[in-house]
Amino acid sequence: MRRLTKLPLFVFGLGLLGAALYAAAGGGDKAAPTRVAFNPSNPPAQAPLATTAAPGVNDTGTYVFGTPPGGGYEEELAKYQPIAEHLSRVTGKRFVYRYAADWLSYSKNMASGAYDVVFDGPAFNGWRIDRMSHTPLVKLPDDVVFVVVTRADGRIGQLKQLAGHRVCAIAPPDVGALALLSRFDNPARQPVIAEARSWQEAHKGLIEGRCAASVMSQKNLEAIGLGAMKVIYQHRPLPNYAFSAGPRLTPEMKDKVRDALLSASGKIATAKLRASYGGGDFIAATPAEYAGLAKLLKDSLYYH
Numbered sequence: 002m003r004r005l006t007k008l009p010l011f012v013f014g015l016g017l018l019g020a021a022l023y024a025a026a027g028g029g030d031k032a033a034p035t036r037v038a039f040n041p042s043n044p045p046a047q048a049p050l051a052t053t054a055a056p057g058v059n060d061t062g063t064y065v066f067g068t069p070p071g072g073g074y075e076e077e078l079a080k081y082q083p084i085a086e087h088l089s090r091v092t093g094k095r096f097v098y099r100y101a102a103d104w105l106s107y108s109k110n111m112a113s114g115a116y117d118v119v120f121d122g123p124a125f126n127g128w129r130i131d132r133m134s135h136t137p138l139v140k141l142p143d144d145v146v147f148v149v150v151t152r153a154d155g156r157i158g159q160l161k162q163l164a165g166h167r168v169c170a171i172a173p174p175d176v177g178a179l180a181l182l183s184r185f186d187n188p189a190r191q192p193v194i195a196e197a198r199s200w201q202e203a204h205k206g207l208i209e210g211r212c213a214a215s216v217m218s219q220k221n222l223e224a225i226g227l228g229a230m231k232v233i234y235q236h237r238p239l240p241n242y243a244f245s246a247g248p249r250l251t252p253e254m255k256d257k258v259r260d261a262l263l264s265a266s267g268k269i270a271t272a273k274l275r276a277s278y279g280g281g282d283f284i285a286a287t288p289a290e291y292a293g294l295a296k297l298l299k300d301s302l303y304y305h
Contacts, residue, residue, distance in 0.1 A: 063095040064088075064250065067116035069125075070101045080273045081120075084262075087270035088118070091261040092254060104174065108303040117247045118258065120274070122176040123239045126286075127294030128304055135245040137286035138259040141278050144238035146219040147180045150207065150230040157213055160234040164190040166213035169206035172196040174304075177216040179297040180236040188300070220279075240290040242278065259285065 085098040101107035129135035170178040185191040197203035200217040207215035246255045298304035
């Protein structure tokens with residue numbers, strides 16, 4: 002009789018253990034949302050298989066075109082798919098656009114050499130020159146200058162005073178935040194980046210008192226005016242966003258891609274992309290412009 006009373010308790014205990022293991026494995030319920038490195042505000046999204054490809058060029062001559070995370074899948078596809086199709090038509094090779102849902106996957110793909118052609122910011126172009134043997138091909142016109150602004154009635158008047166204070170900015174590895182953090186050598190004495198989805202949101206956070214400072218480009222500041230703000234730091238000019246091509250493209254293929262992007266038909270293919278950055282025409286880029294800019298990524302995962 003004593004054995005019969007213990008058996009149900011034993012079975013019940015196994016049942017609880019099994020349920021716990023099942024829950025831990027994700028059974029029955031959706032997995033809890035997790036935060037990813039760099040820019041967790043970008044929600045994961047699954048791109049259709051038609052726009053994906055094995056890393057790098059394959060036996061059929063397919064090249065992968067990558068861009069950093071930005072908007073939703075459909076929005077990004079509208080900007081970048083016409084460029085991939087244009088390059089395919091002009092070069093006679095197949096280019097496919099690979100959408101990046103978040104900074105973690107984008108950075109892993111870049112560091113593993115998955116991208117043959119990339120469009121992104123100056124720090125990444127500098128890193129790929131140093132580490133991945135990429136060549137900048139064309140860039141957006143005009144250098145980019147980032148400024149740090151505070152409230153005009155605030156007590157902070159020097160950049161070093163921001164150590165330990167909240168700064169509203171698009172999260173690293175956005176080049177504006179990287180430009181700010183590059184001025185602080187001691188990791189224990191740095192500003193705290195309060196992540197914003199856009200420079201407008203960062204500006205709003207400053208004006209509403211959620212942050213001690215904000216980061217934006219000089220061009221954006223000129224568009225809205227100083228108003229109740231003051232500039233406490235201006236970073237040196239940086240070359241603009243650029244297309245680069247990797248070592249799996251021959252020199253002749255790189256020339257074809259450069260010419261395709263600068264051509265009249267290339268202006269049509271890149272129209273939506275250029276409009277999102279102010280509408281200027283692409284111009285030729287050189288490696289010397291981006292040399293040394295990889296150091297802006299020194300504290301970022303995957304870019305050491």
